[in-house]
Amino acid sequence: MVYGWDSSLETGHEIIDTQHQQMITAVSGIYGACLSGGGSVELINSLDFLNCYIVKHFSEEEKLMVGYGYPGYEYHRRYHESFRVDIRGVTRRLMKGGAADSLALDVLDGLAIWLINHIKEDDSRLTAYISSMAALRG
Numbered sequence: 001m002v003y004g005w006d007s008s009l010e011t012g013h014e015i016i017d018t019q020h021q022q023m024i025t026a027v028s029g030i031y032g033a034c035l036s037g038g039g040s041v042e043l044i045n046s047l048d049f050l051n052c053y054i055v056k057h058f059s060e061e062e063k064l065m066v067g068y069g070y071p072g073y074e075y076h077r078r079y080h081e082s083f084r085v086d087i088r089g090v091t092r093r094l095m096k097g098g099a100a101d102s103l104a105l106d107v108l109d110g111l112a113i114w115l116i117n118h119i120k121e122d123d124s125r126l127t128a129y130i131s132s133m134a135a136l137r138g
Contacts, residue, residue, distance in 0.1 A: 003028045003112050009119050011127040016064075019057045020119050026050040027112045034094070034105055047091045054084060065126065068133045076122055083118070086111055 005021045029046040058080040065073040090107050 003031065003116065009116065011119065011124050013127040013130065016057075016061065016123060016127060019053070019060070020123070022053055023050065023057060023115060024112075026053060027108070027115060030094075031105070031108055031112065034108070043094065047094065051087060051091055054080075054087060058084070061123070061126070064130060068130050070126060070129055072122075072125065072129075076126065079118065079122060083111070083114065086114075 003024055005024050009020060009024070010017050011020070026046050026049050030043060030050065033043040033046060062073070062077055062080065064070075065076060070076070086107070090111060093107070
């Protein structure tokens with residue numbers, strides 16, 4: 001399934017939402033390249049982008065959590081780390097087995113669903129907390 005950005009994924013934090021859009025686009029590009037038998041260059045570029053971008057995005061989110069004293073920081077950080085590990089595994093599998101690897105596609109599909117759920121649940125809680133703390137700070 002190719003995934004796309006929609007309003008149900010908006011957290012209300014402009015920077016985080018923009019970064020989430022980029023991640024969803026990258027996952028969709030990887031998935032689409034695999035399904036269509038797209039060129040390996042497209043697949044490699046999308047995988048490279050996603051692997052680099054999640055490091056940047058998660059780091060920025062985690063800095064916000066620390067800066068605002070987010071009580072769910074440790075849980076959220078561990079959740080990020082599990083995604084980093086999983087996407088690196090999918091990357092290795094796709095690079096080794098190719099885009100036709102159905103198990104890798106299933107895993108990628110699971111990661112896309114994980115990412116969407118994480119945005120809707122965990123990141124929405126985080127951005128609500130940041131908004132409430134920012135309002136208190138005035």
